[in-house]
Amino acid sequence: MVFYNDNALKSFLSDKTKNKAVIYDVKFYNKLIENPEILDKIHEGKCIIELHDKKLTASLSQKQFSNPFFQVDKKSFPNGIQRVKFQLDATLKKNYSSQNVIGFVEGSSKSDSVIIISAHYDHLGTMGKKVYFPGANDNASGVSMLLELVKYYSQKENTPKFTIVFMAFGAEEIGLIGSRFFTENPLFPLKKIKFMINLDLLGTGDDGMTVVNATLHPEEYNKLLEINETLKLLPAIKRRGPAANSDHFYFSEKGVPAFFFYTLGGISAYHDVMDRPETLPLTKFKEVFSLITNFVKKI
Numbered sequence: 636m637v638f639y640n641d642n643a644l645k646s647f648l649s650d651k652t653k654n655k656a657v658i659y660d661v662k663f664y665n666k667l668i669e670n671p672e673i674l675d676k677i678h679e680g681k682c683i684i685e686l687h688d689k690k691l692t693a694s695l696s697q698k699q700f701s702n703p704f705f706q707v708d709k710k711s712f713p714n715g716i717q718r719v720k721f722q723l724d725a726t727l728k729k730n731y732s733s734q735n736v737i738g739f740v741e742g743s744s745k746s747d748s749v750i751i752i753s754a755h756y757d758h759l760g761t762m763g764k765k766v767y768f769p770g771a772n773d774n775a776s777g778v779s780m781l782l783e784l785v786k787y788y789s790q791k792e793n794t795p796k797f798t799i800v801f802m803a804f805g806a807e808e809i810g811l812i813g814s815r816f817f818t819e820n821p822l823f824p825l826k827k828i829k830f831m832i833n834l835d836l837l838g839t840g841d842d843g844m845t846v847v848n849a850t851l852h853p854e855e856y857n858k859l860l861e862i863n864e865t866l867k868l869l870p871a872i873k874r875r876g877p878a879a880n881s882d883h884f885y886f887s888e889k890g891v892p893a894f895f896f897y898t899l900g901g902i903s904a905y906h907d908v909m910d911r912p913e914t915l916p917l918t919k920f921k922e923v924f925s926l927i928t929n930f931v932k933k934i
């Protein structure tokens with residue numbers, strides 16, 4: 636077993652990592668990846684252990700490492716060398732299929748332009764038999780909002796002007812696969828999309844909300860601010876530029892005007908087992924609902 640920290644990087648390069656466990660502090664990771672030689676050396680190790688100070692955050696990958704890779708909370712990792720037994724049984728399922736679930740509510744106008752409201756319904760699944768990631772905020776909250784909106788617009792008195800297409804995307808967490816698939820195999824020309832509203836992480840709101848792509852569409856962003864000012868819904872609506880952080884991304888890349896909304900504040904659970912319905916506050920859920928329905932009227 637080899638133990639490396641910042642001071643020992645040089646000796647690391649002259650040492651052999653084959654058949655050894657490589658342990659490093661994630662604080663130094665950026666420094667490590669600057670040098671491909673170091674990265675190769677890490678991946679030659681029989682097993683890789685990355686020590687974290689902050690909370691552990693899970694994610695999925697489309698690739699499988701050939702060697703076991705562990706992220707470990709530094710507090711539970713004793714100093715010095717320790718024998719640990721762990722059975723890891725991981726198989727990458729290639730060509731696994733997922734589904735997008737799509738429906739629509741017909742609008743009252745004769746226009747064939749549509750508005751898209753979307754939310755991904757997948758999350759991180761399980762790890763072994765005992766660890767389960769419920770994904771209450773990410774993204775049962777967005778799917779709940781989408782279903783509330785489906786219910787609302789299905790009522791005759793709330794018929795929207797433009798047809799609204801509701802899209803629940805699969806395989807977002809592993810790299811926006813469901814939404815990318817739709818943009819590459821659209822059911823109708825993407826040019827018909829007047830605007831897209833993507834919902835992901837809507838379970839809080841104590842500190843307001845962020846709008847990704849706000850800088851691309853200042854006119855629409857100002858409409859959100861106006862509605863919020865008039866109806867006094869959220870403490871803040873922050874603006875942000877483009878980001879490849881949810882299902883709006885590939886639509887944006889293809890020229891579809893799109894916003895991604897996520898709420899701010901409240902809980903810190905994210906991509907971990909603590910993201911549970913019992914502790915999700917849904918602080919501004921009604922207010923965000925009201926913001927969306929009012930915004931749709933003004934698009």
Ligand SMILES: [Zn+2]
Binds near residue numbers: 881
């Ligand atoms: Zn998400």
